[in-house]
Amino acid sequence: MKRSIFSYLINRILLYALIFIISLSAFFFFINLVPGDPVTRYIQMMEQRYGLSTPASEIVIQKYKEVFGLDKGLFERYTSYLTRLILHQDFGPSFVAFPKPAIELILESLPWSVGLLGTSVIIAWLLGVILGTIVGWKRDTKISSVVFTTGLVISQIPTYLLAIILVMIFTFWLNLFPMGGAYSAMLQRSFSLPFIFSLIKHAFLPSMSLIFVYVFGTMISQRALVINVLGEDYIKLAEAKGLKSSRLVNRYILRNTLLPQATGLALSLGFIVNGFFLIEWIFNYPGIGRLFMMAIREMDYNVLMGITITTMFCVLTANLIIEFLYPLIDPRIRRG
Numbered sequence: 001m002k003r004s005i006f007s008y009l010i011n012r013i014l015l016y017a018l019i020f021i022i023s024l025s026a027f028f029f030f031i032n033l034v035p036g037d038p039v040t041r042y043i044q045m046m047e048q049r050y051g052l053s054t055p056a057s058e059i060v061i062q063k064y065k066e067v068f069g070l071d072k073g074l075f076e077r078y079t080s081y082l083t084r085l086i087l088h089q090d091f092g093p094s095f096v097a098f099p100k101p102a103i104e105l106i107l108e109s110l111p112w113s114v115g116l117l118g119t120s121v122i123i124a125w126l127l128g129v130i131l132g133t134i135v136g137w138k139r140d141t142k143i144s145s146v147v148f149t150t151g152l153v154i155s156q157i158p159t160y161l162l163a164i165i166l167v168m169i170f171t172f173w174l175n176l177f178p179m180g181g182a183y184s185a186m187l188q189r190s191f192s193l194p195f196i197f198s199l200i201k202h203a204f205l206p207s208m209s210l211i212f213v214y215v216f217g218t219m220i221s222q223r224a225l226v227i228n229v230l231g232e233d234y235i236k237l238a239e240a241k242g243l244k245s246s247r248l249v250n251r252y253i254l255r256n257t258l259l260p261q262a263t264g265l266a267l268s269l270g271f272i273v274n275g276f277f278l279i280e281w282i283f284n285y286p287g288i289g290r291l292f293m294m295a296i297r298e299m300d301y302n303v304l305m306g307i308t309i310t311t312m313f314c315v316l317t318a319n320l321i322i323e324f325l326y327p328l329i330d331p332r333i334r335r336g
Contacts, residue, residue, distance in 0.1 A: 012323050016316045027308050028078055031301055039064045042095055042299055091306035102302040106288060106310055112182060113287030116203055117276050124211040125265055128218020136226025151216030159275040163209035163282045170205060177205050180284035206283045210276060221264055225257040266319045273311055
């Protein structure tokens with residue numbers, strides 16, 4: 001059995017490593033096959049933005065290309081980029097914040113995104129599973145029908161639209177929460193209660209924008225799973241034997257719905273991250289989502305590549321952790 005689990009884990013690691021390399025390569029070639037080059041475009045954009053009358057010389061442009069490694073052929077750039085990434089974990093310098101490395105900008109923003117996104121996803125998933133179990137168990141009551149219908153409507157609202165609605169209600173009408181930022185500009189970073197309270201207050205609206213949509217999406221799928229499990233013969237047998245409702249839910253229903261719910265969480269992580277990028281941009285939250293949008297606007301290719309690779313790594317790692325938990329949830333995987 002130990003060999004079976006070990007083989008399962010090794011296969012998963014190799015599969016995700018292959019997915020990572022293929023995705024990285026695809027994005028690298030996509031971003032480098034766009035007509036033109038980022039250095040020339042960036043210099044032209046700066047000339048237009050600041051009204052420079054004298055265009056940059058070809059010598060200056062060529063020097064910049066050498067600095068950013070754009071004077072080489074496409075496949076030479078690809079192998080050089082992979083080597084630098086694997087051996088030195090270096091994405092290259094940022095075009096906009098030159099000579100600051102792109103990885104420094106990403107590492108400054110990453111903790112904000114991981115903290116906010118991680119907390120929101122965990123809360124939404126747990127609440128969705130609990131709420132979906134209750135609604136599925138009490139499916140014939142009016143309250144369950146109202147909750148299910150409400151959740152069905154809210155889950156169809158795009159996260160960015162819900163974010164705008166929450167800002168209108170809680171910021172402009174009720175004036176309860178700030179519109180953007182991570183904490184008050186009047187405070188310095190510390191572990192003091194005022195700073196922590198400010199962090200929570202600023203994170204509330206962006207977090208709720210994600211939680212509201214995802215908690216009801218999880219609730220709907222969990223309700224369907226619970227109703228499906230309730231139709232099984234072993235549930236009817238347990239009910240006939242007079243098993244308590246709490247034990248029936250915990251031992252049979254939740255245990256048989258957690259695996260597909262964990263799979264659903266793993267599959268939806270990429271979509272959640274994409275929606276979260278827009279939320280960070282809307283709320284001006286200092287995470288990698290806002291940095292990604294700024295990099296697109298400024299055509300900072302090294303930062304774009306760095307954020308894409310970092311996001312892929314985080315999402316695939318989270319998926320891998322979830323898959324590592326599968327043998328604990330489903331004994332059939334341990335035996336298989």
